Amino acid sequence: MMNGCICCTVRQDLIVVLKRISERVSSGKLNIDAVVIETTGMADPAPVAQTFFVDESVQECFRLDGIVTLVDAKHIEQHLDEEKAEGAENEAVEQVAFADRLLLNKVDLVDEAELARVEGRLRAINSFAPIQRCQQSQVAVGDVLELRAFDLQRTLEMDDGFLDTDAEHEHDASVSSLAIVQPGEVDAELLEGWIGDLLRDRGADIFRTKGILAIAGSPKKCVFQGVHMIFNSALGGEWAEGEPRESRLVFIGKKLQHEELRAGFSACLATPQLDAQRRAALRFEVGAHVQCKVAPDEWAKGRVVAQLYRNTPEEGRAGGVSPYQVELDGGDLIFVPLDDDQVIRRA
Numbered sequence: 319m320m321n322g323c324i325c326c327t328v329r330q331d332l333i334v335v336l337k338r339i340s341e342r343v344s345s346g347k348l349n350i351d352a353v354v355i356e357t358t359g360m361a362d363p364a365p366v367a368q369t370f371f372v373d374e375s376v377q378e379c380f381r382l383d384g385i386v387t388l389v390d391a392k393h394i395e396q397h398l399d400e401e402k403a404e405g406a407e408n409e410a411v412e413q414v415a416f417a418d419r420l421l422l423n424k425v426d427l428v429d430e431a432e433l434a435r436v437e438g439r440l441r442a443i444n445s446f447a448p449i450q451r452c453q454q455s456q457v458a459v460g461d462v463l464e465l466r467a468f469d470l471q472r473t474l475e476m477d478d479g480f481l482d483t484d485a486e487h488e489h490d491a492s493v494s495s496l497a498i499v500q501p502g503e504v505d506a507e508l509l510e511g512w513i514g515d516l517l518r519d520r521g522a523d524i525f526r527t528k529g530i531l532a533i534a535g536s537p538k539k540c541v542f543q544g545v546h547m548i549f550n551s552a553l554g555g556e557w558a559e560g561e562p563r564e565s566r567l568v569f570i571g572k573k574l575q576h577e578e579l580r581a582g583f584s585a586c587l588a589t590p591q592l593d594a595q596r597r598a599a600l601r602f603e604v605g606a607h608v609q610c611k612v613a614p615d616e617w618a619k620g621r622v623v624a625q626l627y628r629n630t631p632e633e634g635r636a637g638g639v640s641p642y643q644v645e646l647d648g649g650d651l652i653f654v655p656l657d658d659d660q661v662i663r664r665a
């Protein structure tokens with residue numbers, strides 16, 4: 319149900335999906351405890367919640383148990399403070415206001431004073447919802463399901479138009495999302511440079527980045543996660559036999575320059591020309607006799623056995639490429655991380 323704006327378009331889809339689920343439950347095909355609906359961070363929770371009160375058939379089978387809002391302790395204040403166009407709602411404030419429970423996540427990224435300040439701000443918006451601190455969103459199932467927490471009366475007091483399904487709401491038009499699907503493999507070094515610069519320069523406006531990337535030379539998928547300027551990547555499952563190598567990258571943020579982002583990502587593609595350029599720039603040919611620095615004051619002789627050597631995960635530079643692989647005279651194989659006289663020189 320992810321096409322379009324979840325808060326505007328989801329209700330009809332949601333009703334259809336909920337009905338389908340209830341039919342399968344009544345016919346004995348499905349046995350479930352609960353339905354969990356996860357909206358995007360940009361959604362207004364009210365219309366989703368309304369679904370459970372305005373459609374009779376849904377009301378017969380489902381009860382809105384509670385709204386749990388997961389709060390990013392590191393970034394929430396920035397979003398609460400965001401200036402919105404006149405008439406547009408601040409979704410972060412709405413999501414905190416509508417919550418029956420607040421999970422204050424990523425507590426490891428802020429200190430106690432910041433946590434106390436954030437909690438104060440959350441309480442100022444919503445004094446009813448208990449706040450639970452957590453890390454990696456690790457809470458017990460009982461903390462998020464079977465809460466019996468949603469209180470229609472209180473919601474109507476807070477938002478007297480809650481059951482008015484015709485009410486319009488405005489969006490922050492400066493926020494958009496972009497999904498790029500790019501066939502082929504990307505070059506790890508170019509990608510690191512591009513995305514690092516991008517998030518450092520524009521991370522305040524780029525709320526969320528996520529992707530599954532095909533890195534040249536890596537048999538595994540690379541899973542990329544970013545929230546504002548904080549990002550990480552990890553190796554996921556292997557590319558299946560015959561599965562086309564392609565990368566998918568999603569941005570959600572303010573004032574996103576769609577064409578520039580597409581162009582930036584496409585400039586990270588790994589091409590044979592890039593490989594040839596890098597090879598041409600290296601100082602030593604395969605077979606060259608060299609000396610390599612193997613300890614602070616120790617050089618060892620050897621022979622270049624490969625250029626642009628692809629590092630293995632065990633070497634701690636997964637997906638990375640080193641200029642050379644060298645076979646030392648003793649027989650050991652080493653990689654040389656830099657094409658520089660400080661670490662490799664002619665023997």
Ligand SMILES: Nc1nc2c(ncn2[C@@H]2O[C@H](COP(=O)(O)OP(=O)(O)OP(=O)(O)O)[C@@H](O)[C@H]2O)c(=O)[nH]1
Binds near residue numbers: 390452
């Ligand atoms: N330091 C730290 N990082 C966390 C924690 N929880 C999640 N993350 C990281 O945050 C990134 C994902 O961002 P989230 O803010 O959880 O993403 P989200 O927007 O809720 O995710 P989607 O709904 O998939 O868009 C990943 O890199 C996680 O490893 C935490 O408690 N501490």
